[in-house]
Amino acid sequence: MDGVGAFSLLLSGDPALFAIVRLSLFVTLSAVMLAAAFGLPFGAFVALTQFRGRGGVIVALNALMGLPPVVVGLLVFLALSRSGPLGFLGLLFTPGAMIIAQAILIAPIIAALTRQVIEDLWVEYCDEFTAMDVSPLGRVAALLWDGRFSLVTIFLAGFGRAAAEVGAVMIVGGNIDGFTRVMTTTIALETSKGNLPLAIGLGLVLIAIVVAVNTLAWSVRQWSERHAG
Amino acid sequence: MLDGGAIGRTAQPVMRLHGVGYRSGNTDILSDVELTIAAGVPTLLLGPNGSGKTTLLRLLMGLIGPSEGRVDVSAVDGVNTARRAFVFQKPVMLKRSTAANVSFALSAAGFPVDPLVVASLLQRVGLAALADRPARMLSGGEQQRLALARALARQPGILFLDEPTASLDPAQTKAVEDVVAAIAATGVIIVMATHDLGQARRLAGDVVFLVGGRVLEQTPATQFFDQPKTQAARRFLAGDLVI
């Protein structure tokens, strides 16, 4: 019966439900962009430069890929709370705080995987680039371009992780109805309240989004293998 | 002991190696290399597997520096010795189309990317029909020819080739040898590693015979094949293993 209720909710185009889905997508897409703005250049920088402590940075990035979302939520909460160092921004319990938390969660993933992709390509291309006299800027551009399909799948992986995450956004967003309530926090709340149709309906949407993202990632890989080698 | 090959003929020396050694960790990969690369005739590096041909080419190209000794480069009229190109033994294709690989080499060398130039370079190595194919999907031999096209795109003064015909069939080997001979005729200095003795005979340049990281002979090809001076060279030519 709950399943039927869920479908009728979805099919009736319940505005509250769609507002929640829209906010979820907005928060997660913004977080991916923010994380990529940091993770992509940082990953490429670590891949292409030698500096003291580089090994440590790589180990740290890899370790940070597994950051527990609730811990990230807690840290962002502490930083943004009224008495915290960034309290003056007034971001706590806003979508902005949720974007920051998700971005922190996935920035290490994007940075670590970008580092891996760019470095692997660089090892392959190094001699050719040196022999062809490619300028430093030209090298970075060529590596990013030739790694573009792998990079897109990295962004999609980050999107998937952020979209499915509940702990961090719950803590820093506060799950405020109509303002910071996203799919995952709504599912958690409505399930505990016993409102199963909404929880199941949102669960289905979430699964559909994750499946769609993975299908997209897979297609990108297939396409790139066929067309770019 | 070495007669200096091209030295003493009309050819002008371009690069000279004096007592060059190259060490990786505790291993001596090249030792006491005395060598002259001259304009006018191709220089052919011959030697068994692991004798140091690739390492010597990388050193001449400037990809690695010598652990000891000196590499001198002299100016030669009409040759831009600073503009060098390298066809690697295992060339790496950019993840782009065949044509885009050539365009990339052109622009890296500071030339405008002219589709007509790209097309004519591909024509020259027999890849015109595959211009739009992803380069990594080309066969091994096609990739080697694409690497040659990329090298030619640089309009090099010195062209280093590391066994450029190793995975080519006889017809393509001949085609690549013709391209190499043609650019040699335009004054480009060719330094090529090979262990194809027939090829060394056909290109008829100056042979540098390497064994175990040492140059055992540098002599004109005809002399190397007809009257090898060292026992090792005689055994190498006879097909016996020399290590």
Ligand SMILES: Nc1ncnc2c1ncn2[C@@H]1O[C@H](COP(=O)(O)OP(=O)(O)OP(=O)(O)O)[C@@H](O)[C@H]1O
């Ligand atoms: N970076 C390196 N570190 C250690 N040993 C190396 C390195 N590069 C090459 N060698 C060794 O040096 C020797 C010469 O290698 P090189 O690749 O120059 O030989 P080659 O004459 O080109 O052989 P082939 O005909 O098989 O291509 C080999 O024994 C190889 O294992």
Ligand SMILES: [Mg+2]
């Ligand atoms: Mg070699």
